[in-house]
Amino acid sequence: MVKTKRIRPTKEQAxxxxxxxxxxxxxxxxxxxxxxxxxxxxxxxxxELMGYRTDSTIKRPSEKWDRRKQVYERKRQIDAVKMANLAGQGLTSAEIGGKIHRSKSYINKLAKEFDIKIFTKKRGRKPCH
Structure with missing residues (x-):
C-alpha cells in the first residue's frame, strides 16, 4: 500500500x-x-480534487442498516412487554433483569422510556410488631 502525500491546497482552492x-x-x-x-x-x-475524499460519488446506505434498526426496535418492544408483566407481579428491576437476561440499567432505561412502574424493595429494619 503506497501512501501518497497530500499536497497543501493553494489559497484559491481553499x-x-x-x-x-x-x-x-x-x-x-x-x-x-x-x-x-x-x-x-x-x-x-x-x-476529491483537493485530496480530502477518495471518491466523489456519495453512496446511499444499504438496506441492511434499516433492517437492523427495525429488529432492534422490535426486540426493545418485546422486552418492554415482558418487563411490564414481571413488574406487575411486584418484582424489582434486578429480579426482572435476571428473568429476561438483561442488565438492571437496561431495565431501568426501558422503564423510563415506556413509563413502566417498577417496585422497589423496602430497606431498613423490619418492625418488631
Missing part, C-alpha cells in the same frame, strides 16, 4: 472549498450524509 462549504450550510444540508443535490455534489468533487 477559498473555493470554504465557499462551497458555506453554500452547503446555507442550504441546511449539514446533517444529511447522503445528499445528492447539486450543492453537496459540488462540495464532494472539490474535496
Amino acid at each position: 477559498q473555493e472549498l470554504n465557499r462551497r462549504l458555506d453554500a452547503v450550510v446555507e442550504a441546511g444540508h449539514t446533517n444529511n450524509l447522503y445528499c445528492d443535490c447539486e450543492v453537496c455534489q459540488a462540495l464532494a468533487e472539490q474535496e
